[in-house]
Amino acid sequence: MLFVVAAPQSHAAGVDKPRAQHHTVIIKSFQYEPAELTVDSGDTVEWENQDIVPHTVTSENGSFRSGKIAPGKTWSYTTKNAGKFSYSCTPHPNMHGVLVVR
Numbered sequence: 001m002l003f004v005v006a007a008p009q010s011h012a013a014g015v016d017k018p019r020a021q022h023h024t025v026i027i028k029s030f031q032y033e034p035a036e037l038t039v040d041s042g043d044t045v046e047w048e049n050q051d052i053v054p055h056t057v058t059s060e061n062g063s064f065r066s067g068k069i070a071p072g073k074t075w076s077y078t079t080k081n082a083g084k085f086s087y088s089c090t091p092h093p094n095m096h097g098v099l100v101v102r
Helices: none
Strands: 022-028 031-033 036-039 044-049 074-078 083-088 096-101
Touching (some): 022 036
Parallel strands (some): 022 044, 036 096
Antiparallel strands (some): 044 074
């Protein structure tokens, strides 16, 4: 008589990559909230302008550039590369934010 014992299956090969997440940065009172946000590559970040004037989201290294975001409007960016990306508002250079992508 022959008995066959199946080896336990490893779940490592079948581990699903976590789903991409959606994050929101609020633009209000001439600030980005949160001022620094950490996300995973592939996640989408949406900036929502709750201020009374248009703002931009412009990375210092040119990775992303929103153009003007009108009051009450949003702009989204899906992250691609890991790194630390400083950004600011072109018309209001005193506004700064940091996007950290893992």
